[in-house]
Amino acid sequence: MSQEDRHAGKMLARLQRHGGLALWLALLAPLCGGGLLAWQAWTLAEVLGRAIEERAAPGLLLPSITLIFCLLLVRAGLGAIGEMAGIAGAEAIKRQLRQALFSQLLARSPRDADAAPSGVAAAAIVDQVEALDGYFARYLPAMVQAGLLPLIFGAMILPLDWVAGVLFLITAPLIPLFMALVGWGAQIATDRQAQALSRLSGRFSDRLRGILTLKLFGREAAETEDIVAASEALRQRTLKVLRIAFLSSAVLEFFAALGVAGIALYVGLTFIDYLHLRSTPLTLEAGMFLLLMAPEVYNPLRLLASHYHDRAVAKAGLAEIERQLGALPRAAFVLEDVAPRPGPAIAVSLTNVTLRTPDRMRAVLKGASLAVAPGEHVAILGPSGSGKTTLLETLAGLREMDGGITLDGVRLNQWSDGDLRARVFVLTQKPRLIHASLRDNVALARPDATIGEIDGAVERAALDGLVHALPQGLETLIGEDGVGLSGGQAQRLALARLFLRDPGLILLDEPTAHLDAALETDIIDRLLDYAEGRTLIVATHSARIAMRMDRAYRIAAGALFDVPARRPSRSVA
Numbered sequence: 001m002s003q004e005d006r007h008a009g010k011m012l013a014r015l016q017r018h019g020g021l022a023l024w025l026a027l028l029a030p031l032c033g034g035g036l037l038a039w040q041a042w043t044l045a046e047v048l049g050r051a052i053e054e055r056a057a058p059g060l061l062l063p064s065i066t067l068i069f070c071l072l073l074v075r076a077g078l079g080a081i082g083e084m085a086g087i088a089g090a091e092a093i094k095r096q097l098r099q100a101l102f103s104q105l106l107a108r109s110p111r112d113a114d115a116a117p118s119g120v121a122a123a124a125i126v127d128q129v130e131a132l133d134g135y136f137a138r139y140l141p142a143m144v145q146a147g148l149l150p151l152i153f154g155a156m157i158l159p160l161d162w163v164a165g166v167l168f169l170i171t172a173p174l175i176p177l178f179m180a181l182v183g184w185g186a187q188i189a190t191d192r193q194a195q196a197l198s199r200l201s202g203r204f205s206d207r208l209r210g211i212l213t214l215k216l217f218g219r220e221a222a223e224t225e226d227i228v229a230a231s232e233a234l235r236q237r238t239l240k241v242l243r244i245a246f247l248s249s250a251v252l253e254f255f256a257a258l259g260v261a262g263i264a265l266y267v268g269l270t271f272i273d274y275l276h277l278r279s280t281p282l283t284l285e286a287g288m289f290l291l292l293m294a295p296e297v298y299n300p301l302r303l304l305a306s307h308y309h310d311r312a313v314a315k316a317g318l319a320e321i322e323r324q325l326g327a328l329p330r331a332a333f334v335l336e337d338v339a340p341r342p343g344p345a346i347a348v349s350l351t352n353v354t355l356r357t358p359d360r361m362r363a364v365l366k367g368a369s370l371a372v373a374p375g376e377h378v379a380i381l382g383p384s385g386s387g388k389t390t391l392l393e394t395l396a397g398l399r400e401m402d403g404g405i406t407l408d409g410v411r412l413n414q415w416s417d418g419d420l421r422a423r424v425f426v427l428t429q430k431p432r433l434i435h436a437s438l439r440d441n442v443a444l445a446r447p448d449a450t451i452g453e454i455d456g457a458v459e460r461a462a463l464d465g466l467v468h469a470l471p472q473g474l475e476t477l478i479g480e481d482g483v484g485l486s487g488g489q490a491q492r493l494a495l496a497r498l499f500l501r502d503p504g505l506i507l508l509d510e511p512t513a514h515l516d517a518a519l520e521t522d523i524i525d526r527l528l529d530y531a532e533g534r535t536l537i538v539a540t541h542s543a544r545i546a547m548r549m550d551r552a553y554r555i556a557a558g559a560l561f562d563v564p565a566r567r568p569s570r571s572v573a
């Protein structure tokens, strides 16, 4: 057993605990069903023996026949309960794992350089977690049955007929042995299939997001071909897995058929007096019982074989999840929605700070120092790619850095994520709008905001004209990425979120990038009005914004330079 195999086994055992009572029921119900089956077979053999050998009257046999029907009903009920419990247990495990993975994804910085592409992350959390279903709902109960029932049946049969007992006890273990041999190949094929599925999902969702760009460059045919090629690769790998699954089933069916035929031959030859392996004659009752039980001894093993590839699929799914999202979390992270918290303006201080690109290959800012007083308004200028966004996102706690950054005298890494989000507002360069109404998009910043507060925020972002012109007003639905809005409107909609937050530190990345000069001046007025008494740091290329700030800095060649401020000095807290 390889190290990965052992690790996957350990992970599956850990996840199994979340199946709770339902999973235990799924494991126990078939065992009880197995016990009842032996009872039923014995009663049936007895009825047939008495009817044929003793010619018992039907009335005398009626209680036993009734018992057989009752046992049949109870077994059917147990089967249904076991199956439903298996599904419920597997669902509980998948739900817990999805919750843990999603909360782990949220707990990490979205700016992590090694964060999985969204399509791949979605495939891991949706598809690869789904791959565990068969393991918990079907494979585990089948494994417990296959491990215990043939032994129990064999032990029951042994005192009745040692030849049949020995035959069962020898042939039954051969089946899992051969299946394990076939299973080694299955694991490799299934791992490859899981990777192909991830690749297809990631590629598909990525291309779906960029569909407009692909169309504009006339790349529909080439990209469609790529998707077809990725799905063809998945098809071939799936077929390979299926071939191995069919092969393992065929191996098992062969041995099971051989075992049943052996017993039938032995019972038949003993009855016609051709074989004399027993010291006492074989009764019809015992012979019938052996014949009835022969297929049942192998049945749990056949069931195991038909679900054997579920185990390989689950292991491959787990390996793929760990490859894409890192080690499995032990439990779901406790997440709490963070409400904005009003408070005084925040002082910002940078001492000897070095910032690197997310891949840590290059420093964009080296040994920079800066002090921003509470309530001060500062512009960060610099050529494209110089590191303005990096600086803002570092102040928002989204990126790693070397050196000392404090907010209100407290080191940035000592601020809890909740406190940071409650007191600091960040408007990124490409704010994400969700597929929902305009109102919901603004209310994302504060879901408990009143209608009046949302209307106020929209008006403050100079969007009231647009909203009044729409027949459905703020209830108008917009697409992902703000489809249905101009670039400037989408930017202002994202800005409207600021006016619901009441932060002590506002970090804005190119807030007026899509606006004409007149609108830019108007928005700057509104922003400065709102930012009065709050600390504001704006990354911008716009000289118009920079000259309205208290101070401006420029990032160039990895250093932060002071640019003389042009705004008439005003008193800052």
Ligand SMILES: Nc1ncnc2c1ncn2[C@@H]1O[C@H](COP(=O)(O)OP(=O)(O)OP(=O)(O)O)[C@@H](O)[C@H]1O
Pocket (backbone or CB within 6 Å): 113, 357, 358, 359, 364, 382, 383, 384, 385, 386, 387, 388, 389, 390, 391, 429
């Ligand atoms: N994921 C990444 N991996 C490696 N390098 C990156 C990554 N993201 C950004 N960079 C690099 O980090 C540097 C700083 O980028 P940043 O976005 O901070 O610049 P900027 O000044 O905000 O640019 P712009 O004005 O164009 O928005 C750039 O040179 C960019 O190439």
